[in-house]
Amino acid sequence: MTLDQLGAFQREMLETVGQNNYKAWIEPLEFADIQDGVATFNVPTNFIGNYVSQNFGDLLIHKLTSLGETVQRVHFRVANSAAAPRVTSPSIETAAPVSETVRPSPQTRLETSKAELPGAPLDARFTFDSFVVGKPNELANAAARRVAEGGPVSFNPLFLYGGVGLGKTHLMHAIAWELQNRRPDLNVLYLSAEQFMYRFVQALRDRKMMDFKELFRSVDVLMVDDVQFIAGKDSTQEEFFHTFNALVDQNKQIIISADRAPGEIKGMEDRIRSRLQCGLVVDLHPTDYELRLGILQSKVEQYRSQYPDLVLADGVLEFLAHRISTNVRVLEGALTRLFAFASLVGREITMELTQDCLSDVLRASERKISVEEIQRRVAEHYNIRLSDMIGPKRLRNFARPRQVAMFLCKQLTSRSLPEIGRRFGGRDHTTVMHGVRRIEELRSSDGQIAEDLELLRRALEA
Numbered sequence: 001m002t003l004d005q006l007g008a009f010q011r012e013m014l015e016t017v018g019q020n021n022y023k024a025w026i027e028p029l030e031f032a033d034i035q036d037g038v039a040t041f042n043v044p045t046n047f048i049g050n051y052v053s054q055n056f057g058d059l060l061i062h063k064l065t066s067l068g069e070t071v072q073r074v075h076f077r078v079a080n081s082a083a084a085p086r087v088t089s090p091s092i093e094t095a096a097p098v099s100e101t102v103r104p105s106p107q108t109r110l111e112t113s114k115a116e117l118p119g120a121p122l123d124a125r126f127t128f129d130s131f132v133v134g135k136p137n138e139l140a141n142a143a144a145r146r147v148a149e150g151g152p153v154s155f156n157p158l159f160l161y162g163g164v165g166l167g168k169t170h171l172m173h174a175i176a177w178e179l180q181n182r183r184p185d186l187n188v189l190y191l192s193a194e195q196f197m198y199r200f201v202q203a204l205r206d207r208k209m210m211d212f213k214e215l216f217r218s219v220d221v222l223m224v225d226d227v228q229f230i231a232g233k234d235s236t237q238e239e240f241f242h243t244f245n246a247l248v249d250q251n252k253q254i255i256i257s258a259d260r261a262p263g264e265i266k267g268m269e270d271r272i273r274s275r276l277q278c279g280l281v282v283d284l285h286p287t288d289y290e291l292r293l294g295i296l297q298s299k300v301e302q303y304r305s306q307y308p309d310l311v312l313a314d315g316v317l318e319f320l321a322h323r324i325s326t327n328v329r330v331l332e333g334a335l336t337r338l339f340a341f342a343s344l345v346g347r348e349i350t351m352e353l354t355q356d357c358l359s360d361v362l363r364a365s366e367r368k369i370s371v372e373e374i375q376r377r378v379a380e381h382y383n384i385r386l387s388d389m390i391g392p393k394r395l396r397n398f399a400r401p402r403q404v405a406m407f408l409c410k411q412l413t414s415r416s417l418p419e420i421g422r423r424f425g426g427r428d429h430t431t432v433m434h435g436v437r438r439i440e441e442l443r444s445s446d447g448q449i450a451e452d453l454e455l456l457r458r459a460l461e462a
């Protein structure tokens with residue numbers, strides 16, 4: 001392709017996909033050559049290659065063809081792939097280090113990817129830099145960073161768990177990215193538990209179990225996301241157990257994530273559960289207001305380049321951080337929608353526009369948890385009578401659950417301390433404050449209390 005043609009191609013792409021898409025996805029592509037109907041582009045990451053392949057592959061072919069080139073396929077090659085660290089993923093479709101868009105025969109893509117042992121579909125946005133740290137996730141972040149240094153294995157496995165959308169996958173990807181930078185010599189394998197199972201079943205079907213075992217035993221760092229997926233799947237668990245043991249025996253690092261603590265994963269064999277608990281188990285707590293605000297602020301910074309002209313009124317971020325407390329994914333989605341909407345209608349992001357644009361999200365997160373509901377749940381959980389919890393008895397058996405309930409009331413409702421005190425048999429607000437503080441202290445020193453709180457919170461928010 002001549003320089004003129006290349007210029008025309010770039011202009012046409014810009015016109016068609018718009019400035020934001022162009023900057024994010026097309027500009028990073030470096031045209032390499034066209035040979036035998038295959039146009040090759042160098043891309044900085046697999047993620048960009050995969051994304052462009054899926055979303056703009058046909059368009060690229062169309063534009064190149066309209067400039068007089070004969071192109072049937074587009075091929076993406078990760079720049080410096082020879083020197084790049086080996087981050088591999090057994091997923092067939094999504095994770096090819098080389099993505100291809102093939103117009104006439106989609107089958108070719110599958111076959112090419114399979115033969116090449118696809119690379120991990122790491123999300124380029126999920127790095128430590130973009131991970132906002134607050135009290136609820138500081139321990140998980142610190143543990144992840146330690147593992148990402150790639151030094152001697154000090155805890156094995158690292159087990160990260162937490163509710164939906166609290167950043168488990170983000171941290172896992174961040175570890176993988178960081179390891180790529182610091183220890184390109186290491187063979188890092190990141191995959192979801194579902195992909196592990198898929199790969200295992202495929203190996204069984206194709207009678208390639210030896211290859212499967214070899215692949216999994218040859219990695220230096222194994223990262224398995226959403227391990228609860230293999231609960232109840234006996235043969236997959238069995239194989240996972242052997243893989244796990246083989247790697248631990250070789251002192252290879254394992255990092256696991258799940259939506260709950262190892263002990264709570266039903267349908268998981270006891271021996272696996274206890275293995276999972278052997279290393280460091282860290283919990284990503286539900287976000288608090290400060291963390292949510294920090295995340296929103298950091299996202300706004302990212303949007304600034306995409307929407308340079310948008311004006312954001314004071315108080316909007318605080319309002320969102322206060323009102324949307326479900327999970328970070330919902331929070332992010334709300335902000336994305338708000339920015340896109342405001343840019344479309346060309347208006348400032350005021351409180352009014354926010355309420356209009358996000359009315360459904362705001363309504364959905366409106367569900368209020370009552371003090372009574374909390375008291376009932378906590379009494380059930382500790383197997384005591386509601387009347388004993390609210391009543392005057394000071395026995396430890398009743399006092400601790402009472403403090404737990406007070407703590408949850410403070411956390412999950414907007415009631416003031418005096419109001420909470422009134423509903424706990426007319427206690428003074430200083431008693432409530434003392435109870436809340438006591439539980440706050442115990443949460444970091446007493447694993448059982450931390451677990452109780454998490455279980456109760458989930459049950460109440462469900």
Ligand SMILES: Nc1ncnc2c1ncn2[C@@H]1O[C@H](COP(=O)(O)OP(=O)(O)OP(=O)(O)O)[C@@H](O)[C@H]1O
Nearest residue numbers: 130131132163164165166167168169170295328329
């Ligand atoms: N502390 C944080 N800082 C910045 N972004 C965050 C943070 N926590 C979560 N996110 C963002 O929230 C979204 C959801 O996070 P992620 O996919 O990692 O959640 P998850 O815990 O793996 O959820 P699931 O249980 O659904 O798999 C992602 O876009 C992620 O970047």
